[in-house]
Amino acid sequence: MSESFTKSTARNIFWGAAVFSFLLFLALTFDTTAALPKRDNRANLTPEVVRGKHLWETNNCIGCHTLLGEGAYFAPELGNVYIRRGGDFIKAWMKAQPTGAPGRRQMPQFNLTEEQLTDLVAFLKYASEINTEKWPPNIEG
């Protein structure tokens, strides 16, 4: 880099860039926060959904599955599983694990009660109703 472009010029560019970027990011965050109530399905954040999210977290579901495309990539996407399979199937599936099929990927048995399964399904239903800009591309997730 040329001699006329000094270190202090470079430092000033850095600080200017940092301040500008964070202010712009905060402005966009502010606007997003204002837009979210119409998109994030918060009207349906019932006590069941809140308990369901807690179950989702404390059983580390994200360690194998993805939710809205984020998580591990070892097991199916669950953001739309309520639409793909329905609540009864999800409950029956969780009760039947692990399959024990030799050589196949295994899902642990989490020993959830009927009420907990209902909460988890409520959470997955809530998640499936978030406006995700039509993602995933199809029902298979």
Add this chain to the structure above:
Amino acid sequence: MQYKSQAVAKPYFVAAIGLFVGQIVFGLVMGLQYVVGDFLFPAIPFNVARMVHTNLLIVWLLFGFMGAAYYMVPEESETELHSPKLALILFWVFLVAGALTVLGYLMVPYAKLAEMTGNNLLPTMGREFLEQPLITKVGIVVVALAFLYNISMTVLKGRKTSITMVLLLGLWGLAVFFLFSFYNPANLVLDKFYWWWVVHLWVEGVWELILGALLAFVLIKVTGVDREVIEKWLYVIIAMTIITGVIGTGHHYFWIGTPGYWQWWGSAFSALEPIPFFMMTVFAFNMVNRRRRDHPNKVATLWALGTGVMAFLGAGVWGFLHTLAPVNYYTHGTQITAAHGHMAFYGAYVMVVLTIISYAMPMLRGRQANSNKSQVVEMWGFWLMTVSMVFITLFLTAAGILQTWLQRVSSTPMPFMQAQDQVAIFYWARELAGVIFLIGLVVYLFSFFIKGEEKAKA
């Protein structure tokens, strides 16, 4: 070694490498579980192995960053560390806390661990990379603050260089953004939105400042190029990092419930994210070409150049591959993400920590460089690990492209597990590359124990 207190870096580096070995072993377990699904089930289910794999990575990189700071800051500030004793106490606190957390993952069912460790008081667990129990998270904050106090006091009483300022800014940013890990609202969209303030603003934000500072320090030492030139480059690189990376966070806000305009902001800014990484490569090669001295530590120079190249490929090129919203619509959450994650973390952060270790460790052991024989073996480790990581990435990319096609693009989309079966051959190939990586790591470790003739005394 110019200052006695730099010696506290040594246990940090040793611990970092030890945990690195653990990370790779669990990586191989997971890689096998991809194709032999019931391997080690139910003793170590995939989610547990993954937590151990990713959390060990984070912890050992943090050990590496802290060790690097303890080594660099006294030398840059031209003064002894504020409190070497505090640094050693923090080392043991962090190591024991990290070990207990990993043991907790392995020995106790996660739901039980959450209950035991006060997750019901303030639920923060069960989110990717932030799986640590509340007490561990609080412990991380306490250790980070005490560490920052120690380093900041040292910088304040001594010479202030651009490298230490950038390093401090990066380390303080690391601590500040980690605080968002305590915010976990029931609203999934808000949860995800601020989760990225830890994850993205770490790896595509403040960590890059740390990376830049480490690389600049080693390049000054091994090339002897004028500090003014190197620090000018450093500022330009991190300016580009921040310009592209901060709004670039938007590439995570495409499909999680956030407004559609993020597809434009995220695509446009993150498409520029390869630029700072490319500059880093040019920077490293340029400085080595203009070197004013031939430092006997050749292998540290190799690691420094490797960091530039692999960070550009992994973070820059593989990131760009799926960062544009119309592409990401199909690739989001597939093996493409896994491919990018592997090479980016290895190329940027693993390699820069191994760079500083390669430079500093001989000094800490009382010599300017290891013997030629030892360096050659370390170079073998470099090439084996780096080339096998390229292959891991290529195989995961192939798996990801096929998966995307079968499951997302095709007019008759396949269910997830059916598509996984179709790409199994690539998972086997990835596992094989992983075994070679482990061999490379063993060779790397072995190089530390080769004595041979010393070139020069420090």
